Amino acid sequence: xxxxxxxxxxxxxxxxxxxxxxxxxxxxxxxxxxxxxxxxxxxxxxxxxxxxxxxxxxxxxxxxxxxxxxxxxxxxxxxxxxxxxxxxxxxxxxxxxxxxxxxxxxxxxxxxxxxxxxxxxxxxxxxxxxxxxxxxxxxxxxxxxxxxxxxxxxxxxxxxxxxxxxxxxxxxxxxxxxxxxxxxxxxxxxxxxxxxxxxxxxxxxxxxxxxxxxxxxxxxxxxxxxxxxxxxxxxxxxxxxxxxxxxxxxxxxxxxxxxxxxxxxxxxxxxxxxxxxxxxxxxxxxxxxxxxxxxxxxxxxxxxxxxxxxxxxxxxxxxxxxxxxxxxxxxxxxxxxxxxxxxxxxxxxxxxxxxxxxxxxxxxxxxxxxxxxxxxxxxxxxxxxxxxxxxxxxxxxxxxxxxxxxxxxxxxxxxxxxxxxxxxxxxxxxxxxxxxxxxxxxxxxxxxxxxxxxxxxxxxxxxxxxxxx
Numbered sequence: 001x002x003x004x005x006x007x008x009x010x011x012x013x014x015x016x017x018x019x020x021x022x023x024x025x026x027x028x029x030x031x032x033x034x035x036x037x038x039x040x041x042x043x044x045x046x047x048x049x050x051x052x053x054x055x056x057x058x059x060x061x062x063x064x065x066x067x068x069x070x071x072x073x074x075x076x077x078x079x080x081x082x083x084x085x086x087x088x089x090x091x092x093x094x095x096x097x098x099x100x101x102x103x104x105x106x107x108x109x110x111x112x113x114x115x116x117x118x119x120x121x122x123x124x125x126x127x128x129x130x131x132x133x134x135x136x137x138x139x140x141x142x143x144x145x146x147x148x149x150x151x152x153x154x155x156x157x158x159x160x161x162x163x164x165x166x167x168x169x170x171x172x173x174x175x176x177x178x179x180x181x182x183x184x185x186x187x188x189x190x191x192x193x194x195x196x197x198x199x200x201x202x203x204x205x206x207x208x209x210x211x212x213x214x215x216x217x218x219x220x221x222x223x224x225x226x227x228x229x230x231x232x233x234x235x236x237x238x239x240x241x242x243x244x245x246x247x248x249x250x251x252x253x254x255x256x257x258x259x260x261x262x263x264x265x266x267x268x269x270x271x272x273x274x275x276x277x278x279x280x281x282x283x284x285x286x287x288x289x290x291x292x293x294x295x296x297x298x299x300x301x302x303x304x305x306x307x308x309x310x311x312x313x314x315x316x317x318x319x320x321x322x323x324x325x326x327x328x329x330x331x332x333x334x335x336x337x338x339x340x341x342x343x344x345x346x347x348x349x350x351x352x353x354x355x356x357x358x359x360x361x362x363x364x365x366x367x368x369x370x371x372x373x374x375x376x377x378x379x380x381x382x383x384x385x386x387x388x389x390x391x392x393x394x395x396x397x398x399x400x401x402x403x404x405x406x407x408x409x410x411x412x413x414x415x416x417x418x419x420x421x422x423x424x425x426x427x428x429x430x431x432x433x434x435x436x437x438x439x440x441x442x443x444x445x446x447x448x449x450x451x452x453x454x455x456x457x458x459x460x461x462x463x464x465x466x467x468x469x
Contacts, residue, residue: 031315088310131188173215182224182229320417322355
């Protein structure tokens with residue numbers, strides 16, 4: 001965090017350069033580090049009841065993020081629908097909070113489709129993405145009227161054969177690979193600039209006339225913060241939709257902009273400063289393009305803000321196992337963070353406090369290998385800046401690159417202290433793995449202050465349940 005005068009000037013220059021009208025402030029659960037509470041609940045009480053480490057989610061924050069986005073869409077483009085990607089966090093109780101807010105779901109596999117149906121989403125509320133849809137799930141979804149987004153010819157062939165066998169007309173959405181000036185492109189989808197997308201529609205019309213393209217989807221990525229790129233994607237999808245109507249008489253009924261939408265807080269490793277605009281700025285840019293391109297009959301706008309909706313709502317509580325001082329210092333490599341010997345080990349200046357915790361970047365917080373999480377000590381630590389120590393937070397695996405935080409200022413830590421990790425609501429739980437430890441419990445603190453365990457802590461038996469001994 002940039003708090004000194006020099007840092008403030010750099011931050012101001014960054015905001016001006018990227019034309020961020022209203023920088024978004026992180027909406028984290030309310031934490032009182034002196035009292036040791038999160039959302040008014042004692043951290044010690046949570047750990048005693050559910051164990052350490054433990055994921056804690058704020059229902060209030062999830063609802064607030066949904067409310068902010070819905071308000072922005074209602075203001076700038078009412079003909080819209082939010083669809084949450086289950087891949088961001090598939091804990092059912094979290095999805096149910098969003099379902100109550102009339103938010104649809106995006107699924108990427110037969111497993112995620114099964115989850116959506118188990119949570120009583122109608123197929124009209126399901127968008128089925130993904131490069132590897134199991135045939136049974138795909139055909140059931142087609143039969144029931146789910147929105148199918150496809151990104152390859154082989155899948156379109158399967159859908160075409162389905163229409164021949166059943167005589168049914170089906171509508172599909174195409175994942176379009178747009179080129180908006182970003183450094184990295186997408187491996188999935190039909191390329192727009194090369195004519196691949198256009199030729200695919202042409203082929204469908206000729207070979208499978210019962211398959212009609214009714215939607216276009218573009219995915220920009222999780223860390224695209226500039227609103228202009230979303231506007232460019234909306235412009236390219238709009239122009240392509242108009243071209244398809246002119247050349248083939250196709251009526252594109254919706255445009256879908258995916259990518260999770262960037263969340264404030266945790267900074268990507270390749271970004272020195274991470275400031276993102278308020279969600280309303282993205283919606284304003286996108287809506288400006290669509291209102292201009294479609295002055296009369298407007299397509300529906302689908303927004304897929306998986307990460308945006310849940311990332312800030314989740315924190316991880318962990319416990320310090322061991323602390324020591326070290327002359328080793330962290331270096332970032334292409335294989336992750338490692339500790340390096342100093343040229344002069346006797347030089348004590350710049351020593352690091354190395355704290356090992358009962359969590360891991362390898363198995364529990366995999367996104368810490370992509371971005372810097374904010375980490376705080378709880379329970380009465382309030383030293384001055386002069387008393388803070390440069391700190392490395394290491395994980396509890398044997399892997400040499402297992403670090404959850406490095407080169408940060410923290411108070412003097414001791415074994416048994418509790419640390420809180422922010423921005424862990426998206427992509428950490430679904431991508432976590434057991435490795436050498438069972439996965440922890442997940443807890444929800446509801447708006448009324450009540451606490452509920454929404455995923456139980458695993459046991460050794462859970463890890464080996466499918467193994468033969």
